[in-house]
Amino acid sequence: MKIAVYKDTFANNRGADIAVKNLSTGLSERGHAVTLFDKSEFAAKVRGEYDVIVSTGTNEILDLAKVDGLPPIVQQFHTDPKYPFRHWIKRWRRNRAIKAALRKAAVFQVLRKEHVETLQKLIGVSGDGITAIGNWSSFEGRAITTISEEKVILCPGAINADKNQSLLVDAFATVTAEFPDWQVHIYGKGKSKEEAALKKKIDSYALRDKILLKGYADLEEPYRNCAFVAFPSKTEGFGMVIVDAAVFSKPTLMIHDWIGCGEVADPRDFAFALRKLMSNGDFRRDLGEKSRIYCSAHYSREKILDEWETLLGGV
Numbered sequence: 001m002k003i004a005v006y007k008d009t010f011a012n013n014r015g016a017d018i019a020v021k022n023l024s025t026g027l028s029e030r031g032h033a034v035t036l037f038d039k040s041e042f043a044a045k046v047r048g049e050y051d052v053i054v055s056t057g058t059n060e061i062l063d064l065a066k067v068d069g070l071p072p073i074v075q076q077f078h079t080d081p082k083y084p085f086r087h088w089i090k091r092w093r094r095n096r097a098i099k100a101a102l103r104k105a106a107v108f109q110v111l112r113k114e115h116v117e118t119l120q121k122l123i124g125v126s127g128d129g130i131t132a133i134g135n136w137s138s139f140e141g142r143a144i145t146t147i148s149e150e151k152v153i154l155c156p157g158a159i160n161a162d163k164n165q166s167l168l169v170d171a172f173a174t175v176t177a178e179f180p181d182w183q184v185h186i187y188g189k190g191k192s193k194e195e196a197a198l199k200k201k202i203d204s205y206a207l208r209d210k211i212l213l214k215g216y217a218d219l220e221e222p223y224r225n226c227a228f229v230a231f232p233s234k235t236e237g238f239g240m241v242i243v244d245a246a247v248f249s250k251p252t253l254m255i256h257d258w259i260g261c262g263e264v265a266d267p268r269d270f271a272f273a274l275r276k277l278m279s280n281g282d283f284r285r286d287l288g289e290k291s292r293i294y295c296s297a298h299y300s301r302e303k304i305l306d307e308w309e310t311l312l313g314g315v
Contacts, residue, residue, distance in 0.1 A: 001032045001312060004050040008039040008059045013216075014158065015240040016078035019135045020056050026305045027312075039063075046070070052315050055105065058084045058098045065101035072315045075105035079237035081119040099123055106315050109133050111238040131311050135238055136301040139220060139247040147224055147248060149281070151182045153274070154226035154250075156219055156241050157233060159190030159198055164265075166201055167232040167255070171270035173205040179278050184211040184230070187219060223248040228277050228284050232270060246295035251287035253277060 005024045010017045021036070028034040037045040046053075046067055054074045055061045061075055085095050102108075102123050110119055113132045120127055153172070157163040165186055172184050189195070195213070202211045214222075223229075229245040229252040242252045253273050255265040277284050 001052070002048075002050045003027060003032050003034045003312065004045070004048060004053040005034060005036045005056065006038075006042070006046070006053060006060050006064065007036070007056045008042075008063065010038060015135075015238070016057065018138055019078065019240070020076075022136065022138060022301075023054075023308065026301060027308065030305060030309065052312055054312075058102075061101045061105065062097060065104045072106035073104060074312065074315060075102060075108045077108065077110045077115065077119070077237065080235065081110060081115055081122055083235060083237065085122070107131065107311065109311065111135065115237075131307070133304060133307045133311065134299050135240055135243065136299050136304050137240070137243045137247045137295075139223065139244055140301050142220065142247070149227050149284075150225045151179070151278075152222075152226045153182065153184045153278075154219075154222050154229045154245075155184060155186045155231065156188060156222075156229070156244075157231070158188045159186070159213075160194050162233060162235050163188070164232040164234050164255075165198055167265055167267055167270055168230050169198070169201050169205070169207070169211060170267035171274055172211065173207060174267065174271040175275050175278065176207065176210055178275065182210070182227075182278060185214050185222060185226070186211065187214045187217055187222060189215055219244070223250060226250060227281075228253060228288070230270075230274070232265065242291070243295050243299050246288075246291040249285070249288040249292045251277070251284060251291050 005020060007017070007020045024034050024036040035045060035048060042063060046064070050071050052072050052074060053064065053070055054076060055064050056076045057078060064070060064073060084098060088095055108119060108125065108130045110116060110130060110132050111134055116127055116130045116132055119125065119130055155165060155168055159165055168184060176182065199213065202208055223245055228250055229241060231239065231241045231252050231254050245252045255270065
C-alpha cells in the first residue's frame with residue numbers, strides 16, 4: 001500500500017509527534033511504501049501517487065481540504081476530539097472551517113472508545129466511520145533487564161497549566177517532611193513565563209533541592225530508576241506517559257482513572273495518594289506489574305499495527 005502521512009511540524013517533539021513517527025516507521029517495516037512529510041514539503045509531496053493519506057491533526061486537514069483530487073483521507077485525533085474546539089468564542093471562524101474540512105475525510109481514528117460518540121456529536125458522522133486505535137510505547141522491545149527503584153517520583157511532560165505540575169508541587173510539599181529522602185524529578189520544558197511560575201511555587205515551599213526541573217532528556221533511565229510516575233494532567237487524549245511507565249513496570253498516579261478529564265483536583269487528595277505509594281513498596285510494585293500486563297495486552301506495537309492495517313485496507 002502507498003501511504004502518505006502528513007504532519008505539519010515535528011518541532012515540539014511531543015507525544016503526537018512521536019506517535020506519528022512510530023506509526024510511519026511501523027507501517028514501513030511491514031512493507032508499505034510510506035511517505036512522511038511536513039509543511040515545508042507539502043506542495044511538493046501532497047500530490048504524489050498514494051492509495052491513502054493520513055491527516056494527523058486539525059491543522060493538517062485544513063491544508064489537505066484545499067487540495068482537489070486527493071485519495072481517501074484518514075483523519076487522526078491525538079487528543080479528545082473536543083479539545084481543538086475548546087475556544088469556540090475566540091476561534092469560531094477557525095473552528096467552523098475545521099468542521100467543514102473534517103467532512104472531507106473518509107474515516108476517522110480516535111485514541112479511545114469513549115471518543116467515538118464525542119466525535120459523532122461534534123461533526124455528525126456515523127460511528128461506523130470512526131475507529132478507536134491507541135498508541136504503543138517507543139520503549140517497547142528494549143531490553144528491560146535491570147529495574148531499580150530510587151526514591152524518586154518521575155513527572156514527564158511539557159510545563160504548562162494543562163499538565164498541571166503545580167498540583168504535584170502542592171501535594172508533595174505536604175508529605176515531604178514524612179519522606180525526607182524522596183525527590184520529584186520533572187522532565188519537560190515550557191514557555192518562560194510558565195517555567196518561572198513553577199519555579200516560584202517550588203521556591204515558596206523551599207523545595208528547590210527536592211523538586212528538580214530536569215528539562216528534556218531521554219527518559220529510559222528515569223523510567224527505569226524511579227519509584228513511580230506522577231501525572232496530574234488535566235486533559236489528555238491518551239496518556240502516553242502511562243504506557244511508557246508500564247513498559248518498566250512502574251505505576252502512574254493520575255487525577256482521574258485512565259486520563260485527566262479537565263477536572264480540578266484537590267492537592268490533599270493527591271498528597272494522600274502520594275503518601276500511600278511512597279510508604280508501601282509492595283503496593284507500588286504490584287500496581288506496576290498489573291499496569292505492564294494490561295498495557296502489553298491492549299497497546300502492543302503488533303496489535304496496534306494490525307488495527308491500522310485493517311483500517312487503511314478498508315479505506
